[in-house]
Each structure stands twice: as C-alpha cells, then as structure tokens.
Amino acid sequence: MILVTGATGALGTLIAERLADRDDTVLGTRAPQQPRRLPVRHIDFDEPGTLSKGFEGVDVLLLISAGYGEDDTVIARHGAAVDAAEKAGVGHVVYTSLTAAGDHLPYALPHRWTERRLQETAMNWTILRNGLYAELLGGLAAPTADGRITAPLGGGRxxxxxxxxxADAAVRVTTEAPAHARRIYELVGEQAIGGADLARTHGPHVTYEPETLAQxxxxxxxxxxxxxxxxxxxGTCSAIAAGFMSRTGGDLRQLLGRAPRSALAAAFA
Ligand SMILES: NC(=O)c1ccc[n+]([C@@H]2O[C@H](COP(=O)([O-])OP(=O)(O)OC[C@H]3O[C@@H](n4cnc5c(N)ncnc54)[C@H](OP(=O)(O)O)[C@@H]3O)[C@@H](O)[C@H]2O)c1
Known part of the structure; x- marks a missing residue:
C-alpha cells in the first residue's frame, strides 16, 4: 500500500489526482474529514499519535515535507514521521527534499537533517531534491497593479x-519504488528565469525594477x-540574486521521460 502525506497541500493534491485510479493508495492529511476519491487517513506529524495507526500496513510512504516553521519544529515533525514509519514496518520512504543548490537557503537544514535520518534507517528510501517551484517565483515576482516587478532578485535567475x-516525478518514483531505492534525484528545471524574463513575458506594460533585500x-x-x-x-531572493539557484539540468527529464513543462508558463498559472 502507498500512503501520501500532506495530501491536501498544493503538491499533494496534484499527486493525489495522479494516483486517484489506484486501489493500493491512501491519502494522509490533517484534514481527513474532507471527501476525496481515495481513502483518507488522519496524519499530523505534530500529533505522533495519529502516525502509528496512520502508517499501519503501508509499504511505500511518500513523505511530503511539512516545511513551514522554525527548524526545530520541522525537524520534530519529520523525525516523528520517520520514527513512526520504522515502528510501523514501512518498507520504503520517498521524501520530497530540496535541491542541492538550495544549501544556501534558510530552510535547507531540516531537509538535510531528514535526508540524513532516512539514510540511517534500515528502510529503503528515495530522496527527491526538488527545485524551487516556478509558481513560487511567480508569486515572489508578481507585478504590482501599476505594472512593476520589484522583487530583490537583482540579475539572478x-x-x-x-x-x-x-508531482509527476514523485508519482513515478513512488509507484516504482524498488527501482529507485537509495537514489537521490536532483529535480531542477531546464530553463533559468529571472525578474527581467518574467517582466518580458507579461508584456511591454510590465517593467522589472529590482528592490534591495532591506526593502x-x-x-x-x-x-x-x-x-x-x-x-x-x-533568503530565497538573496540566493537567487547571488546566482546560487540558476544551475539547470539534473534528473527531471529522465524521471519524466519527456521534456519538462515551461517554467515561465507555470510561473503565471
Ligand atoms: N520546492 C519549492 O519551491 C517549495 C516551495 C514551498 C514549499 N515547499 C516544501 O514542499 C512541501 C510541499 O509543497 P506544497 O506546495 O504542497 O506546500 P503546501 O501547499 O503549503 O502544502 C504543505 C502541506 O504540508 C502538510 N503539512 C503541514 N504541516 C503538517 C503536519 N504537521 N503534519 C503533516 N503534514 C503537514 C499539509 O498537508 P495537509 O493539510 O493535507 O495535512 C500542507 O497542506 C511544503 O510543505 C514545503 O515543505 C517547497
């Protein structure tokens, strides 16, 4: 059986849609009362009591990071999830981590902590080092009503x-887990985009006027x-501006078996 945590989040929803026809998959969420096409279990990493029952009978756990909080909060959440998975006899954990380029980001530490914790277990694991979402960049660099993009991205991409x-990559790995055991995948885009690219795509009425980090x-x-x-x-903007987040390539195309979607189109979705 597959269990996907964080199933009502943005990534979890996309993954749940892609797994909706399977009869071996259940969804884990803090909001189990919401009706879903797949069976739902109550999973809250802040309430470890939900995890022992929630992970019962699970062979492959897709652990979507619960990254909103201070480092100690996130480490406690992920630690509770891995502890409970071990105790429940889960065979394989697939974890949504952060691209290696993200080591400069303020939220990198709990991801690296979780990777290390997984690598110390007897369970199988696969680490998906996800790049930053195009949708996130689109939000950070959204134009104002008067047509200005003022994010502090400098000339960074x-x-x-x-x-x-x-979501497609996570579904592939989760449904073919044994073939991906003990692998770390680097899942960044193939096109690096910055403030000027976003402004150009919006049209001539939008200009990019980078602000400072202090602003x-x-x-x-x-x-x-x-x-x-x-x-x-x-910190996300600072790392982009300083040129640490622009490296393209990695394993995305190979896992997808096709070209990645356009990041510029996704940024505006
Ligand atoms: N690569 C990127 O650019 C990027 C950007 C932002 C975040 N992230 C990371 O990737 C994760 C997934 O992204 P997303 O777009 O789906 O974010 P999202 O829409 O904010 O969803 C995050 C989900 O994490 C789950 N969660 C939060 N606290 C939890 C807890 N205590 N126990 C169990 N689950 C908990 C929740 O699922 P339920 O409500 O269903 O319980 C929540 O909806 C985020 O949580 C974050 O760690 C990555």
Whole structure:
C-alpha cells in the first residue's frame, strides 16, 4: 500500500489526482474529514499519535515535507514521521527534499537533517531534491497593479520547475519504488528565469525594477508574515540574486521521460 502525506497541500493534491485510479493508495492529511476519491487517513506529524495507526500496513510512504516553521519544529515533525514509519514496518520512504543548490537557503537544514535520518534507517528510501517551484517565483515576482516587478532578485535567475512536473516525478518514483531505492534525484528545471524574463513575458506594460533585500525585508515584515517566514522569503531572493539557484539540468527529464513543462508558463498559472 502507498500512503501520501500532506495530501491536501498544493503538491499533494496534484499527486493525489495522479494516483486517484489506484486501489493500493491512501491519502494522509490533517484534514481527513474532507471527501476525496481515495481513502483518507488522519496524519499530523505534530500529533505522533495519529502516525502509528496512520502508517499501519503501508509499504511505500511518500513523505511530503511539512516545511513551514522554525527548524526545530520541522525537524520534530519529520523525525516523528520517520520514527513512526520504522515502528510501523514501512518498507520504503520517498521524501520530497530540496535541491542541492538550495544549501544556501534558510530552510535547507531540516531537509538535510531528514535526508540524513532516512539514510540511517534500515528502510529503503528515495530522496527527491526538488527545485524551487516556478509558481513560487511567480508569486515572489508578481507585478504590482501599476505594472512593476520589484522583487530583490537583482540579475539572478532560478532554475524553476513546474510543481506539476515534481508531482509527476514523485508519482513515478513512488509507484516504482524498488527501482529507485537509495537514489537521490536532483529535480531542477531546464530553463533559468529571472525578474527581467518574467517582466518580458507579461508584456511591454510590465517593467522589472529590482528592490534591495532591506526593502524586501521591510515589506515582508509589514505584510503580517510570521517571523520565520521573513528570512525564508528574503533568503530565497538573496540566493537567487547571488546566482546560487540558476544551475539547470539534473534528473527531471529522465524521471519524466519527456521534456519538462515551461517554467515561465507555470510561473503565471
Ligand atoms: N520546492 C519549492 O519551491 C517549495 C516551495 C514551498 C514549499 N515547499 C516544501 O514542499 C512541501 C510541499 O509543497 P506544497 O506546495 O504542497 O506546500 P503546501 O501547499 O503549503 O502544502 C504543505 C502541506 O504540508 C502538510 N503539512 C503541514 N504541516 C503538517 C503536519 N504537521 N503534519 C503533516 N503534514 C503537514 C499539509 O498537508 P495537509 O493539510 O493535507 O495535512 C500542507 O497542506 C511544503 O510543505 C514545503 O515543505 C517547497
């Protein structure tokens, strides 16, 4: 049996749609009362009591990272999930991690911690080092009503990847898990895009006028963001601006068996 955690999140929803016709798959979510096409189990990494029952009979666990929080919060969540998977006799954990290029990002540490924890288990594992979503870049660099993109990306570009491609890759690996045991896949896009590319694609009425990181930090702080979200958002832009996120290539095309979707199109979806 396959179990997918985080099933009502954006990535989990795409994955659940792709697995909807299977009779060996259940969805795990903190909101099990919502009707779904597949059977649903209550899974909340913050409530380890849900995990022992939730992981019963599971052969392959697709562990979607629950990355919103301080590092200690996220490590506790992922640690509880891996502990419970071991105890329940899960055979293989597929984990949605972060691209190697993301080591400069403020939220990299819990991903690397989880990778290490998995590699220490007797279970089989596969690590999907997901690149940053094109949709995330589209949100960070959305034009204002007067047609200005003001994200602090400088001249930096991101090897952005459509979330739907990461869902396709995760489904392939999860449904063919034994063939991917003990593999780490680097899943970044094939096209690096930045603020000027986004502005050009919007049309001549949109211009790219990069702001400074200090300006962005003040803007995000004033938006009511949680304290942990401010370095997340600013740090993401900083890493892109400094040129750490632009490397293309990796394993995406091979796992998809086709060309990746257009990152620019996904950024506007
Ligand atoms: N590569 C990127 O660009 C990027 C960008 C943002 C985030 N991420 C990471 O990738 C993950 C999936 O992305 P996404 O787009 O699907 O994010 P999302 O739409 O925010 O969904 C995240 C899901 O994580 C699950 N979750 C949160 N707290 C949990 C907990 N305590 N126990 C169990 N599950 C929990 C929730 O699923 P339920 O509500 O169904 O329980 C939530 O909907 C994120 O959680 C984050 O770690 C990656």
């Amino acid at each position: 991101l090897a952005a990847v459509a979330r739907a491609d990461l 962005a930090r003040a803007r995000v702080a004033a938006s009511g963001a949680e304290p942990f979200q401010i370095p997340m958002l600013v």
